[in-house]
Amino acid sequence: MKELNELNFPDDVRYAESHEWARLEGDKLKVGISDYAQDQLGDIVFVELPEVGDTFGKGEEFGTVESVKAVSELYMPVAGEVVAINDTLEDAPEKVNNSPYSDGWMLEIKADDASKIGDLMDNNVYLNSLKG
Amino acid sequence: MRYLPHTADDIATMLKAVQIDSLEGLFAHIPQDCRRRETLKIPEALTEWELNDHMDALAATMAVSPEYKVFMGAGSYAHYVPAAASFLAGRSEFVTAYTPYQPEVSQGTLQAIYEYQTLTARLLGLEVANASQYDGASALAEAMLMAIRVSRKKTVAVSSAVHPMYRRVLATYFEPTGFNIRELPYLPDGTTDLGPLKDMDDLGGVAIQSPNFFGCMENLEAAKQSLPDKKTLLVICFSEPLAYGLYKSPGQCGADIACGEGQSLGIPRTFGGPGLGMFAAKMKYVRNMPGRLVGQTVDEEGKRGHVLTLATREQHIRREKATSNICTNHSLCALAAVMYMASLGGSGFKELARLNYDKAEYLKEALRKAGFKLPFSRPTFNEFVVEFPDDFRKTYQGLLQKKIIAGLPLVDFYPELKNHYLLCATETTARADMDALVKEIIP
Amino acid sequence: MKEILGTTGLIFNEPLLWEKGKKGRSGFSLPRRDVEKHPVDKQLGGPGPDFPDLSEVEVVRHFIRLSQWNFSVDSGMYPLGSCTMKYNPKTNERQAARSGFAQAHPLLPQHLSQGTLKLMYDLEQYLNEITGMDATSLQPAAGAHGELTGMLLFYAYHKSQGAPRSKIIVPDTAHGTNPASAALCGYRSVPVKSNERGVLSPQAVGDIMDTDTAGIMVTNPNTLGLFEENIKAISEIVHAKGGLVYGDGANMNAIMGIVNMGELGIDVLHLNLHKTFSSPHGGGGPGAGPVCVRKHLEPFLPVPRVIKQKERYALSEDFPETIGKIHAFYGNVGVMIRSYSYILSMGPEDLKKASQLAVLNAAYIKDQLKGTFHLPYDRPCMHECVFSDKLQEPYKVTTLDIVKRLMDYGFHPPTIYFPLVVPGAIMIEPTETESKEDIDLFIESMQAIAKEAKENPELLHAAPRKTKRRRLDETAAARKPCLTG
Structure with missing residues (x-):
């Protein structure tokens, strides 16, 4: 596992306490997990995602991410409807390790209220929370 | 005891190392009211040779081949194992x-x-x-x-x-x-x-x-x-x-x-x-x-x-x-x-399956010819159901005396299938034994 | 150390079964055909399986070569915590192989199967006596199957009281099968933390025990190798709210003839015959997980039950409150025969002595390795002790590295990363059948590895080197599963 200063926390996404991120792209939100989360999990071998059309409230479990010896639940950072999933992760889950904020994205959602992204942490607050 | 390698010396040395004065002392931290007071009431230890005699006597009471001819499958089958x-x-x-x-x-x-x-x-x-x-x-x-x-x-x-x-x-x-x-x-x-x-x-x-x-x-x-x-x-x-x-x-x-x-x-x-x-x-x-x-x-x-x-x-x-x-x-x-x-291989597996089928078909045919009813018409594998006459239970008991187990009575599992028996023949069932069974049960 | 135990020898490469053989070979003596061929229904007929055809010699060499890639109790010390890898006596194998036992059909008329029924009946009595419980069912096929049976008993009991319950308390040190077994019965697990002494506190249990909680699952001794010293008080708390106490007897090897489980307030207890009672693990089974209960739960035990009427033994279904059947027939009789043979070979004194020596061996290892490895709970241990890799952290050496290196020294690794409450746990259970010399060699090997961790950590990172295979890529195996060839 890496030290915090070796990890990447871009400022164009917002972070949830459960280590998911969300980024506003047009009128949609992209969702994934942070560099810290992927590093904690280690080599990711499987990502289980919901179906397009499913809706989730904030904090609801929308899927799981598996490494060889651990499973973690994924929680919705902002309430909304799933409009796309990254189905390339089925064959290449390592994208979550290699580029958690780009190729390793998980969901695209239509938020019930996109402004709720503001309730999430910015990168500085998130980093401080990790330093705990 | 041959499974316990510790000598008295070993025990003493190890106890000394852990600063405990006796084997009992290893358990001193267990609350007194959780400790067992009396010794275990199970039989005294047997030597390996006494155990052989004891187990031999138990095993000898069991009805198994070749002494018994067991025409019973029902989820447990006799097959030769290389x-x-x-x-x-x-x-x-x-x-x-x-x-x-x-x-x-x-x-x-x-x-x-x-x-x-x-x-x-x-x-x-x-x-x-x-x-x-x-x-x-x-x-x-x-x-x-x-x-x-x-x-x-x-x-x-x-x-x-x-x-x-x-x-x-x-x-x-x-x-x-x-x-x-x-x-x-x-x-x-x-x-x-x-x-x-x-x-x-x-x-x-x-x-x-x-x-x-x-x-x-x-x-x-x-x-x-x-x-x-x-x-x-x-x-x-x-x-x-x-x-x-x-x-x-x-x-x-x-x-x-x-x-x-x-x-x-x-x-x-x-x-x-x-x-x-x-x-x-x-x-x-x-x-x-x-x-x-x-x-x-x-x-x-x-x-x-x-x-x-x-x-x-x-x-x-x-x-x-x-x-x-x-x-x-x-x-x-x-x-x-x-x-x-792996021992059978694909070829052996197929041949053995066919032999099982043919043995059971032979017995089925012999029973049919002897006048017994085969209630189910579908093709079978190595076992099948026969409907015997009303008084067959007595015959079945008589056959047990002769060390033949003539299948499984189905009435215990399907109350409507009175006098129905499930019989099995595998590659281990000799034609002569099937002939003998049929001969014995012809009224 | 005189000499490192682990070495290398000539072993063989061996392909997969279907990469060898040729059509036309056979490893089977086909029984004589003394009946005619009979036509087969064309629609139902199939091509048969695509298996390779091999000669007997090919089959034998194949599996002998494979066997030589395995570590086993018969080749060396196997100190896997909470697994009780004791020696598996050879006479037990001889007894189970007797034709009268091995060839017996399970549905034989009962008067023609008295020997096996008597063996099962007597084994139940011995297990009742050893555990201090009132009645036993031998039907469950493994420990987790015993747990499921136990949870079904809980369910049936509460239902008979007119009030099914929805939760079950499971300590954080529990084996994963506990919550999984409870979940099969619809129980939601409520975790309870062990205290700073590594055991459950009555207060922590009291805080969460309520009348919607079916009971608690306790492993005693627990997976930290510690005796749950508050077990009686905890049982009282659970019973007072109408709950039941489940005992996971995985660690029974520490307390035979020493603790009476029935007196602790335990209502249901499962045993692992393949741990405590010496039947072999077989590379993952078959085992047997008998369930022992107190009187009030006896009516619910699985059927059929072996009963004794005068001097005859019979299988009885006449228990109207039973949970039903949990195995197609009566459980793993072959395993029961081995454990029965073991109990009769040991007798009352040596069974107790086995537990004493199991605890002595563990206590000795704990004492000798304390300081070399971090000991998170420095308290009197039972039959196993739990260390961690904390002292090796500065050298970037982990538990995994340490135990992989231990392979090169000729030992099977201990249980690692369990229990979860100890990060980097190294859980060592030597069992009573290891001699002082072998234990000393194990200790010296662990000390040597700790020294290497400091001086040459690369040796550990690159371990094992002497085994058939080096570390395997488990990530690749899981990302692109290749489960058949």
């Missing part, structure tokens, strides 16, 4: 190893299980097989729970021609779950009545056994057609996998899951256990499967090796959300089975 297969299954490197959690020192068990999975998948005609379940009954129960998970429905249907004891175990597993089990009756030809399926709602899985408990081959293609919903899984179970050396495999007939008892494949009957729960499914369901899986990979030097994999389904990682609670399975029985399947 000496080589028994010998290999007794190798202590396999017998005295633990579950292969440390792959570098467990490649033997791992490769053998991988080979078992492969041959099992081929035999059952499906893409993936697990490393084993306990027995045919628990395999069926786990299969039906899996069908519920996959389909997200709440009801399963089970043929009444599925082994009655498997159905009872299934009922036990389902009792606290709130899921429902519907039973499908059997038809006059000895196969499952698929008619009621069309009126069943919320069906997650349908379980049909083939060959079924009566020995009859089911019409599985029709069963596949009769599934009321495309989300309903077809679960084909079995108690005699040797049949697939002759008949189409479950996968070839459209099974989503195939499961059953593999005792036939080189495992002694031992009064019903340990047997081998075999379990196979389509690859798309693999993450919902219960039990362990061995996968192929490479080591640091790029050499082929095997490991336990997809373990995130299992209890030691997923705990209450696991696909099953199974941990210890029947690994050594799976090894015995792969050793047996």
